[in-house]
Amino acid sequence: MTVKDFIDKLLGRQISSASTAKQRLQLVLAHDRSDLNPELLAQMRREILEVVARYVEIDLEEGDVSLETEDRMTALVANLPIRRSIQQTPEGGTL
Amino acid sequence: MSTTRTILICSGKGGVGKTTTTANLGIALARLGARTVVLDADFGLRNLDLLLGLENRIVFTAQEVLAETCRLEQALVKHKQEPNLALLPAGNPRMLEWLTPKDMKAIVSLLEEQFDYVLIDCPAGIEDGFKNAAAAAREAVVVTTPEVAAVRDADRVIGLLNTQGVTPVQLVLNRVRPKMMSIQEMLSVDDVTDILALPLLGLVFEDEQVIVSTNRGEPLTLGESSSPAAKAYNNIARRLQGEDIPLMDPSEARKGFRARVRQLMQTRLF
Numbered sequence: 461m462t463v464k465d466f467i468d469k470l471l472g473r474q475i476s477s478a479s480t481a482k483q484r485l486q487l488v489l490a491h492d493r494s495d496l497n498p499e500l501l502a503q504m505r506r507e508i509l510e511v512v513a514r515y516v517e518i519d520l521e522e523g524d525v526s527l528e529t530e531d532r533m534t535a536l537v538a539n540l541p542i543r544r545s546i547q548q549t550p551e552g553g554t555l
Numbered sequence: 556m557s558t559t560r561t562i563l564i565c566s567g568k569g570g571v572g573k574t575t576t577t578a579n580l581g582i583a584l585a586r587l588g589a590r591t592v593v594l595d596a597d598f599g600l601r602n603l604d605l606l607l608g609l610e611n612r613i614v615f616t617a618q619e620v621l622a623e624t625c626r627l628e629q630a631l632v633k634h635k636q637e638p639n640l641a642l643l644p645a646g647n648p649r650m651l652e653w654l655t656p657k658d659m660k661a662i663v664s665l666l667e668e669q670f671d672y673v674l675i676d677c678p679a680g681i682e683d684g685f686k687n688a689a690a691a692a693r694e695a696v697v698v699t700t701p702e703v704a705a706v707r708d709a710d711r712v713i714g715l716l717n718t719q720g721v722t723p724v725q726l727v728l729n730r731v732r733p734k735m736m737s738i739q740e741m742l743s744v745d746d747v748t749d750i751l752a753l754p755l756l757g758l759v760f761e762d763e764q765v766i767v768s769t770n771r772g773e774p775l776t777l778g779e780s781s782s783p784a785a786k787a788y789n790n791i792a793r794r795l796q797g798e799d800i801p802l803m804d805p806s807e808a809r810k811g812f813r814a815r816v817r818q819l820m821q822t823r824l825f
Contacts, residue, residue: 464739464820476739481703482746489710489750532713532752 490527493534517543559667563692567708569679571700572729577676578606583776583792585639589671596688597678598646608772609642617662618646656690663691695721700730701742725756732761733805757791758803
């Protein structure tokens with residue numbers, strides 16, 4: 461965000477179209493580069509959450525799995541706040 | 556090993572200025588004394604001949620050279636005012652399905668024997684036409700404009716060039732409108748280079764003289780034109796030659812109190 465965007469926001473004016481263009485491009489390119497469509501990403505997010513939820517209790521509301529891209533490198537970034545860990549017995553059942 | 560620089564001029568999206576860039580760079584390099592050939596790989600919709608004013612002088616194409624119905628020298632169209640520059644159309648628009656990556660490599664290696672620069676004007680798109688044109692390229696110049704569709708398509712092309720091992724890949728940002736950039740209604744130069752993560756080879760400002768010059772079939776770099784686009788293309792040619800020439804600054808032309816305020820407004824907060 462630039463100074464102009466900030467002032468525009470304060471005054472309730474529309475954000476400059478260049479910023480909008482940049483944000484939209486970054487999002488669409490993250491998907492183009494990874495060849496993942498939003499639907500596949502949503503499915504992957506559900507499955508990741510499922511796996512993680514087997515080991516730790518996570519905050520499903522706060523959890524976020526998204527694509528971020530910088531310098532032509534796209535990364536899958538997961539931010540999953542842990543409430544508490546789930547103790548496991550050697551047999552794999554929960555205590 | 557030849558020292559010829561074989562450079563693909565590509566963009567992904569059509570209409571962003573590939574052919575104009577190829578024509579102007581070809582002339583500019585030739586004027587700097589480099590033996591240059593421009594190869595029109597877009598033979599289905601070829602236009603490089605038209606921009607160079609050579610449309611009436613094409614007799615043979617690379618197709619006949621490879622079929623050995625003519626010699627390479629017969630197919631090369633020399634530019635009258637700038638004899639260091641030659642044009643070679645890849646093929647005839649009526650014979651659409653002949654060119655393969657192997658043909659492209661064969662014709663380019665013939666050209667590399669006698670030229671310092673081989674500039675390949677790539678067709679739009681990322682399908683077979685692109686793959687053929689890119690087959691023989693060692694380096695690439697990606698032309699784009701500060702518009703979302705052009706930048707997105709450029710990104711696709713850069714991805715393909717990276718997997719092919721073409722290097723370096725450099726960026727020419729075309730049709731820059733300093734006024735729109737200064738009020739942030741156009742993606743800035745930094746925005747585009749950040750997103751595409753490519754070194755910037757040159758900036759070309761939007762310039763009406765480009766239209767005038769294409770009408771005449773005389774690229775801007777041919778004359779002593781002092782128009783912004785002519786300057787930009789000449790600078791790009793010199794940079795390709797290894798000269799260190801500073802990039803134009805879109806805000807430079809508009810310095811003064813208002814421009815400074817505008818610059819302040821563009822300062823990044825976070």
